Amino acid sequence: MSTSVTLLAGGVGGARLAHGLARALPDGGAPGTHGGLTCVVNVGDDTERHGLHVAPDLDTVMYTLAGLNDEERGWGLTGESYATLSQLERLGEDTWFTLGDKDLATHVVRTARLREGQPLSTVTAGLTASLGVAARLLPVTDDAVRTRITTPSGELEFQEYFVRRRHADAVLDLTFDGIDAARPAPGVLDALHGADLLVVAPSNPFLSVEPVLGVPGVREAVRAGGPRRVAVSPIVGGKALKGPAAQVLESLGHDVSALGVARLYTGLVDVMVIDTADADLAGAIEDLGFEVLVTDTVMGGPAGRERLARELLALA
């Protein structure tokens, strides 16, 4: 298969599909004359903890592609220990954001290299190379974009909403601080324009995909983009497989269904990929102007991810 694939991704859903695509493509998706995989990843959930720059979505995709992620928990590394975190707590730090000892090395190195003046995309390239990730990982931007959530209890920093308060608050509004001034990271626009297949991952449309599309130039590049553009619905049978996508769609006044997701992606992609559980919505989604692929979109393990990836690649 000789295909250039560009994936727009948030955290877990994006990481799993990235993993499937990397398995389905030659050389683990390494860029080359035969194509390859580029993941353009959300940075709106990046945060500073204990003075360290933490990039949860980039890391989830990176760890998953490296085969190091904790599959059961969905985030962080396997075989983690928490010696530093307990000591941080003893030293008076707020430790509701769980950082494992191995994970911490990523943040320490990232922070040091950013402070030395490397842009986030360069730092990310160095980290992925060290971990043996073949596919290309790009933060959507090297500039700071920070997602803020308006809830009935007030405005919250993203991780405050997501981790500390376990995304239990209704989401009344979203802002992406810094997004209007952000520039796509080097390689992002080329990856969008040059892709044979452009995939919007089954990530949260508002919390993960929107802060990627909102970086000036990105949405336009997707709209103008490659021969085939597909999106995988993160809503299956009216529920999110992981995270607060269902609540967010609902509280922002959208249908909590693959159809509701399709409406958000009208004009952006050509093909909506929905789960067999939602086969009855195929007609309504086609009526919006999409092609529809109905398949098993619940990516259990690596084999399931690869199967879904191969079905997407067949669309190219």
Added chain:
Amino acid sequence: MSTSVTLLAGGVGGARLAHGLARALPDGGAPGTHGGLTCVVNVGDDTERHGLHVAPDLDTVMYTLAGLNDEERGWGLTGESYATLSQLERLGEDTWFTLGDKDLATHVVRTARLREGQPLSTVTAGLTASLGVAARLLPVTDDAVRTRITTPSGELEFQEYFVRRRHADAVLDLTFDGIDAARPAPGVLDALHGADLLVVAPSNPFLSVEPVLGVPGVREAVRAGGPRRVAVSPIVGGKALKGPAAQVLESLGHDVSALGVARLYTGLVDVMVIDTADADLAGAIEDLGFEVLVTDTVMGGPAGRERLARELLALA
């Protein structure tokens, strides 16, 4: 006992005597109307590792006072693990400077608070309070002082000389970058002027004590200082108990003996404390104008440290 004690300290020797003094004084040396213990600590061996500010001497004294230090090894914390360090290595970092997972928390917090604008002395006060250290720990200065070692192989950063090359190089010269512009940290001069007993720890005279004395105002304050000023020789029987004090004295042209150390401290302290093994040098040291206390200066465990501390306190 109602005594204000100020200890000038480097790493291990300073830490052990600090521990003895804290045990011998009321309330673990907590400052109060009854006196207390203030440790004025070298920062010339501070270094930046992986973008984090590491202060080895401050930490050795802090961990020892907190009862958390690895007694056998002489540095770092007991029960350490190294998960972050191995991951740092995997990410391409140079890891010859060993940092344990718990120890790392100290450096992460210190770095974050320094970057927030807290001076090192304030950060140190926060860390020692969190670890339950009663005595007061002061970096000699909040400004950057960096010891550099001239060796036959060229000039080396201190930890490069000390840790990476295991202090095997001959020391031809020493410089303390930044020392001329450094100001004593808040509280340092008061602690020197107000002390009932001023103690120079059995630390390396050139590598540990000199970068403390060299901060403008400190040597003068010691010279003008309290009713009783004593120094404990780090050389016992012609050898250093720990570290390269013997080699450094020798390569800089000094006698490798308690007498050689006494010559360095002429005019600075009133009493030289030497080991029973060096009793034969007492006369020669007295001839230099010192009082001499001959006792067991090899501080084995906590009890030995406390015994030595009580003998010093009896001098006040």
